[in-house]
Structure formats: C-alpha cells, structure tokens
Amino acid sequence: MFSVKELAESGYLTSVPYSYALEKGPHEDIIASEHTDQEIPIIDYSLLTSGSAEHRSKTVQAIGNACLEWGFFMVINHGVTSTLRDEMIRASENFFDLSEEHKREYAGEKLFDPIRWGTSFNIKVDKTLFWRDYLKVHVHPKFSAPQNLAGFSETMQEYCKRNRELARELLKGISESLGLEEGYIEKAMNLKANPHQLLVINLYPPCPEPELVMGLPPHSDHGLLTILMQNEVGVGGLQVKHRGKWVPVNPPPNAFVVNMGDHMEILSNGKYKSALHRAVVNAKSTRISIATAQGPPLDTVVSPAPKLLDLENRPAAYRGIKYKEYLELQQSNQLKGKSCLDRIRL
Ligand SMILES: O=C(O)CCC(=O)C(=O)O
Numbered sequence: 001m002f003s004v005k006e007l008a009e010s011g012y013l014t015s016v017p018y019s020y021a022l023e024k025g026p027h028e029d030i031i032a033s034e035h036t037d038q039e040i041p042i043i044d045y046s047l048l049t050s051g052s053a054e055h056r057s058k059t060v061q062a063i064g065n066a067c068l069e070w071g072f073f074m075v076i077n078h079g080v081t082s083t084l085r086d087e088m089i090r091a092s093e094n095f096f097d098l099s100e101e102h103k104r105e106y107a108g109e110k111l112f113d114p115i116r117w118g119t120s121f122n123i124k125v126d127k128t129l130f131w132r133d134y135l136k137v138h139v140h141p142k143f144s145a146p147q148n149l150a151g152f153s154e155t156m157q158e159y160c161k162r163n164r165e166l167a168r169e170l171l172k173g174i175s176e177s178l179g180l181e182e183g184y185i186e187k188a189m190n191l192k193a194n195p196h197q198l199l200v201i202n203l204y205p206p207c208p209e210p211e212l213v214m215g216l217p218p219h220s221d222h223g224l225l226t227i228l229m230q231n232e233v234g235v236g237g238l239q240v241k242h243r244g245k246w247v248p249v250n251p252p253p254n255a256f257v258v259n260m261g262d263h264m265e266i267l268s269n270g271k272y273k274s275a276l277h278r279a280v281v282n283a284k285s286t287r288i289s290i291a292t293a294q295g296p297p298l299d300t301v302v303s304p305a306p307k308l309l310d311l312e313n314r315p316a317a318y319r320g321i322k323y324k325e326y327l328e329l330q331q332s333n334q335l336k337g338k339s340c341l342d343r344i345r346l
C-alpha cells in the first residue's frame with residue numbers, strides 16, 4: 001500500500017489512480033458561496049474565563065446557539081500560543097517527511113495500537129481510497145509519541161494538554177448552555193478520571209484532479225468534541241454541512257475549529273447534533289490538519305443525560321454504549337455520514 005504522499009511525490013502524476021476516483025466528486029454537491037450569509041459562529045474564549053458573570057453568560061448563550069444551529073464554532077483568544085501551534089505543525093511535517101520505511105514501523109493495524117500511521121480511512125473496508133495520510137496517537141490517559149524526532153514528543157504532549165484544558169472549559173460552558181450545572185458533563189462522563197484523547201494528524205498532498213477525490217468523506221466524529229487547527233497555506237479543505245449546503249470553513253489566523261461529536265449528540269439526547277463535515281483537497285499545496293478528539297474514559301457508558309429526559313415527552317433517543325465499543329464500531333465500518341450513530345438510535 002502506497003501512502004498518498006509517496007504517490008504524489010513519485011514523479012509526474014497527471015491523473016489520479018482509479019482506486020481514488022469517485023463516481024461523483026465533491027464539487028458536484030451544493031457548496032455555499034464564499035460570501036454567504038451562513039457564517040460559522042466565532043466564540044471568544046477569553047470572555048468565558050474572564051471572571052465577568054455577564055461576559056460568561058453571553059458567551060454560554062453564544063455557544064448554545066452555535067451548538068444548536070451548527071454543531072460547529074471557531075474559538076479565538078484561547079491562550080494557546082502561535083509558537084506552540086507552529087511547532088506542532090512543523091513537527092507533524094517532519095514526521096511525514098520521514099522515509100516510508102521509517103514510518104512503516106508505525107503502520108499498525110489495530111485501533112488501540114498507541115501509534116498508527118496509515119492512509120485513507122480503513123483500507124480494509126474503503127471502497128474508494130481517500131486522498132489523505134494520517135498519524136493517530138492515543139495521547140491520554142497514557143501518552144505515546146513517535147520516538148527519534150527531536151522535540152516531537154514534548155511539543156505533542158504540551159499541545160494535547162492545552163487542548164484538554166480548552167475542552168474542559170468549553171464542556172463547562174456547553175453544560176450550562178444545556179441548562180445543566182457547569183460540572184454536569186464532567187461528572188456524568190467521569191472526565192476527571194481518565195478522559196480519552198486521540199490525536200489525529202491528517203496530511204492531504206496536492207492532487208492532480210482534486211474534483212475527483214475526497215480527502216475525508218462526509219462523517220461525524222466520535223467523542224464529545226473535536227478541536228482542530230490547520231496549517232496556514234491559504235487553502236481551505238474542511239467543509240461543514242449546514243442547511244443542505246457544504247459551507248467551507250475558513251478559520252481566522254490562530255483560531256481553533258471545534259465541532260460536536262456523536263457522544264455530545266447522545267449525551268444531549270439529540271439536542272446538540274454532531275456536525276457532518278468532510279475534507280476536500282486541492283492541486284496546489286499540502287494541507288495538514290491536526291485534530292484532537294476528546295472523549296470520556298474508554299469504559300464509560302455514554303447515554304442521554306437523565307436530567308434532559310422526560311419519559312412522556314422526551315424519552316431517550318439513543319441506547320447507552322461504551323465509548324470503547326463505539327470506537328470499534330466506527331473503525332471497523334466504512335466512514336459514511338452518521339451511519340454509526342444511526343445504529344444506536346432508539
Ligand atoms: O482535515 C480536516 O479539516 C478534517 C479532519 C477530520 O474531519 C477528522 O480528522 O476527523
């Protein structure tokens with residue numbers, strides 16, 4: 001199996017190999033125009049944590065609206081330095097620049113291998129291959145990192161820790177926005193114990209026929225929320241489905257993109273839907289995106305929050321499922337819309 005990087009750098013590639021070509025490319029779908037009135041909400045994180053009750057309550061309301069309307073928002077003034085973000089991007093580039101032979105040491109097959117390098121989504125089940133390579137690392141509660149790359153481990157550890165801190169505060173705000181106490185999600189999901197965090201670094205090399213391939217097909221993420229950033233090469237790639245159209249996500253410099261995961265949808269009993277999104281590729285530049293999926297401890301059973309249920313009017317809409325089992329379910333099937341969540345709807 002070739003990585004896309006190897007394929008793209010192999011010489012004169014003027015068309016995409018058959019195994020990557022879709023019958024219906026991403027450009028055939030309805031895409032919102034650049035100047036759309038559909039603006040993805042921006043949340044000023046500093047107002048959530050400033051200590052001012054008024055600022056906090058306004059921000060909590062804005063978060064609630066963003067979750068209801070989009071399942072997606074961008075976070076600014078989050079306090080993670082651009083130095084750390086740049087180091088993380090650089091370290092990721094250095095990893096993918098290793099020889100194929102070296103990277104193959106991490107070519108694990110199994111979902112819970114601590115470090116896994118690979119291509120597409122799951123080559124055992126993907127009908128068409130996706131134009132992306134990835135590095136997936138389980139970074140919490142037990143930290144792992146590829147060795148022999150100067151500084152990668154330290155940078156990764158710090159970056160992931162900062163993402164967990166952001167997630168923790170955002171989850172408090174989300175909890176409040178659902179009319180629950182700020183610590184409700186943290187308690188119900190046992191997040192103080194050993195929350196699970198998966199780091200996913202995506203690499204999308206330039207593609208000679210971007211309109212024929214998909215970087216990542218439409219899907220929602222597992223976990224409570226995903227925090228994502230991308231290298232700033234002036235090309236987008238991430239798109240979110242909103243009111244029937246694909247809306248390109250163009251985050252302001254230094255912003256994080258946050259999206260609700262399937263476990264937020266389950267926990268909120270469908271009030272906050274996990275966001276359907278996809279990644280398209282381009283002919284010019286390599287795009288890197290770095291996502292951390294924040295979830296509960298692997299053995300936590302996630303089910304709708306009892307406080308949000310009303311047996312007569314609002315019964316549970318999802319069955320409880322262990323986070324670990326859900327991850328196994330998603331990974332062993334094709335990545336296809338919200339098909340995994342559909343399996344546990346009641
Ligand atoms: O590359 C992106 O922006 C999207 C990545 C993504 O959706 C994922 O890793 O789950």
Ligand SMILES: [Fe+2]
Nearest residue numbers: 219220221277
């Ligand atoms: Fe995703």
